[in-house]
Amino acid sequence: MLLVTLWSSLLALTAQGVAQDYGTSPPVYPSPPSTGIGWEVAFTQAQAFVSNLTLEEKAQLVTGTEGPCVGNIGGIPRVGFDGLCLQDGPLAIRQATYASVFPAGLTAAASWDRGLIYLRGLFLGAEFKGKGSHVALGPVVGPLGRSAYGGRGWESFSPDPYLTGVAAENTIWGMQRSGVQACLKHYIGNEQETHRNPALSPNGTTIEAVSSNIDDRTMHELYLWPFAHGVRAGTASIMCSYNRLNGSYGCQNSKTLNGLLKTELGFQGYVMSDWQATHAGVHAIKAGLDMDMPGSIGGLQNTSFFGGNVTRAIKNGTLDQDRLDDMARRIMTPYFYLNQNEYPPVDKTEPTLNSNYPPYDHPFTFGASNVDVRNGHGQLIRDIAAAGTVLLKNTNDALPLKAPKTLGVFGNDAGDLVNGQYFLTSAFQNPFGYEYGTLPIAGGSGTGRLSYLVSPLEALKARAALDGTLVQYILNNNLLTQPSGLGAIVPVPEVCLVFLKSWASEGSDRASLEADWDSSAVVSSVAAYCNNTVVITHSAGLNVMPWANNPNVTAILAAHLPGQESGNAIVDILYGTVNPSGKLPYTIALSESDYRFSDITNSTKLLETEDPNAWQSNFTEGLLIDYRHFDYYNKSVLYEFGFGLSYTTFDMFDLSTDMPNTTINPLPDSLPIAPGGNPSLWQIACTVNVTVMNTGDVAGAAVPQLYLSFPPIPSPMPTPLNVLRGFDKIWLEPSESQTASFLLTRRDLSYWNVETQEWVIPIGAFEVTVGFSSRDLWLKGQLTVTERD
Structure with missing residues (x-):
């Protein structure tokens, strides 16, 4: 048995925010301004650029307009700005000719291969840039995959937040290494397509979109988790979602935008709306929305919640100039950071693929037509498809x-x-x-x-x-x-x-x-x-x-x-x-009825309602989705999370744990928040090592997986029996062995304490298990946390 002592009092990590009761969304104002952490030079450039804009030009910069791309920010020739081209999506530059179609996020997750996921992002980004698209609308981590019936789960990666977080950060690193801005979406609780938008009842009553009602601990440990990875990876933008969140629309929810995203996670980029997900102007801006897409209301040109309403609000004093300047700086900082002031022009063919044709209200620069950006990417696509x-x-x-x-x-x-x-x-x-x-x-x-x-x-x-x-x-x-x-x-x-x-x-x-x-x-x-x-x-x-x-x-x-x-x-x-070598990024149960613990909210009564707020989706299962549910209730499954066979066989032995230092020194709670949250959360607390050997006759890749079982947590809600906290993919020739190392951060060992609003490592014994799936666990060890004297 392995014994490691960690001082719990060092690891109560303060996060800013207000305790959130289930089903409510407390106000968090004002919207915190960006300071360009990690992007300091670009932030200075953005400050200088924005200071040279007129009020009307700043309003233009935050408001979508008609143009050649799915989303467009108009150019400002006076200051040498050609505008922004935003294009779908997470697996291809959707509308484009002579572009590649990559495997879906679900397939990438099934590869459990960080390197291939990174290359997928890198090559995707290169194709977007080659077509003149500044912003790629992806990757997707919302929906996370609460329900197996979700219509867009395939765009995301996995219902496990750790696997999804790793896949998201590697995708973002790859995309932005190519020079294109990533837009992580859809933030947050966007776990069903059914009634994701408001609709009119038979009697003409506006029935508001479904409200995803999520408790504070579940929000942090499940749905916010992969977004933290994406923010730490430096995603340029985040797209807010259609649904309501604890009663408030996702694109004007001050708790999730100002409180969680911009304060607790230290997000330095800009928040854009999903298309037609904006339902207010000044209120949404104060709540943290930075860019309105596509800009018009319901497709009607010259009508917008932003645009002229922004300039009027500044002039009549209902909106502070500082907030508008912050929105503009947030938009322009990643633009300069990725050197998009020197960028390929938009493929001239793109306007023919949209419903709005030239001439546009704002100028756009076009290049050649039908630019071929595939660049031999077919082999990587083939490799990922096989690996997934x-x-x-x-x-x-x-x-x-x-x-x-x-x-x-x-x-x-x-x-x-x-x-x-x-x-x-x-x-x-x-x-x-x-x-x-x-x-x-x-x-x-x-x-x-x-x-x-x-x-x-x-x-x-x-x-x-x-x-x-x-x-x-x-x-x-x-x-x-x-x-x-x-x-x-x-x-x-x-x-x-x-x-x-x-x-x-x-x-x-x-x-x-x-x-x-x-x-x-x-x-x-x-x-x-x-x-x-x-x-x-x-x-x-x-x-x-x-x-x-x-x-x-x-x-x-x-x-x-x-x-x-x-x-x-x-x-x-x-x-x-x-x-x-692919492994399941989800659980295959014995029957459909086994998945009813997190059904899509939908019923005849709701479909016929005249109650504007009838659509309520209570996430009462809390943290227990997918394998967490099946394990907690000891339910048999057909094929478990992380499972996958090979044409060879593997052995696993020599589990050990190393500490980076003999003593973990306390860290001050007053550390400035950085992208991804309190920096101390991301520090390595310990390393777990295990040796994997190919015992078969052919070469193959093993995927050792590490799961943690937490000591008792003082919380009224159930804690999962095991959670994924590490994995590796190791290529082995016959009889070859290699060591896999799993780096456990303080965040990995923590739970969210809703009373103190802190990430806390609980006192007691953690069980560390390593194996080849969530139910094929070969080796066990223990980490023990004690009170410091």
Whole structure:
């Protein structure tokens, strides 16, 4: 047993704020001004720039306008400012031609690979910059993934805040290293699409958007956690969300914007609204909103909560000039920090992709048309897609394939697209997406325009040709579920591959967690015909798998949303060119009913309400979402969080813990807040080491994971039994071993004390467990915290 003594009295870290009762949102004013921490030179440039602007020009700088991009800040030629171009989204520069479509955030998280996630951000950023886009609207950490039914969970990373935080910071580092501003979104509690915006009742009453009601501890330890990572990583901007938060709209909630984000986390950049998420002018500005997008109200030009209202408010004294100057400095500081005063012009083709055509109210500088920014990024996309594919079942080494004589390919997800290469179609227009064609990405503003797509069937045919394999296929799910649907397949293939898909899109939540298009019947039909059936899922979220224990289903691969290299990536895995190393970034339960602990708020009564405030979503599950819920209530699952098989095997041994110093000296509570919060929170408290060895016959990557079990915490709400607090991805040749080191910060060891409004390390014994998933834990140790004499 390992014993480490830490002085708890050193680790009560003060954070500014007011205790927040459940269901309320206390006022926090004024909005704290930026001081440019970490961006000092750029901040000085921004100060000089803003001091040279007129009042009207400052108002223009904070107000969106029509233009060539999804969001636009008009240019000010008098001072040499060409404006800002803001573009979707988290996996591609959505509207652009000759641009790449990367794997979704969900897929990146399933890779558990910091390096690949960083490169994904780096290459994404390079493409945005090449098209003249100053701001990339991503990455996404809200929704975090409270509900498995969330329609946009695939845009984010994982319902675990630690994994999501690590993925967000590496994405931001990569994007901004390329020179493009990252916009971390959607802040905060944006955990469902259903009634995310206000609507009119049948009688014409305005029914306000759903209110996510979150207690203070859950806010800090769950939903705010990855945003802290993003702020510390230096994200230029943060997008506030559509929903209300404890009764107040996210883009005018002074507690979350002024209190949590700008004060407690020390955010130095600017807050922009989601599109049409602004519901007030001066009130929203005082509450912390810095930029209104798209600027107009309801798409009506020359009407805005900002714009002329800002200049009038300054002149009549209802808004301080200092606050407007702070908004402008916050916007311009990352602009200068990333040297965007010297930047490629906007691709001239972009205006044709928007509803508003030139001439615009403000000047924009255009460059060449159809600039090709893909720059050989296809190989990285293929690598990430393969790394984010999780092998869930592999009976009798059904995989990898070894030049089978015959191969069957089944399901409407296997073939090429038949409805075009742009997945903008909304969930309202098409709740299940398109029937035919593989699913490389999902829909809505987080989608991308594919310049090409390699389908699974196309890639399988090419690979089979090398082996002389006979490939037969049926892609019609309706036919496959008929009694004689497989009669045309002769002989019975040695291996049958079934491709399933699950669509989701912005604007609507998922209706089911099973794959779409009668998928269970398709699997049952094929498995009854073929006793070596391999199922591959492409899904905008997790799937329950009622067919998983069918003995004729010999292997299962969760391939998530792989992007444009879909077919090549899955063939790499199926044939063993790439040893699968993906791990689940969520839990797959035994049935849909197991996920009812955090349902989407939606009912017939609510849909028919005349009560303006009827839509209330109480996050009563607190900290217990995903694996935290299943572990706390000791529920069996099909495949646990962090699970994933390999074509090789691994061993783990030699757990040890090192302290950076023999004594941890106390830190003053009066340390200035820096981006990410109190700097002492991010200091390393201890290091846990473990050795991992490849005991199999082929090279592969292991993902050792560290979980912490906290000592008893004086809190009325349940504390999770185990929480992820470290992971690594280690490539190992056969018989090779390496040491994985997990750096635990004071924040990792702390909980949020709602009474003292501090991060506190609790007194007692922490259990440290390390393994290969949340329920496959090999080694245990202990850290003990005692009172200081």
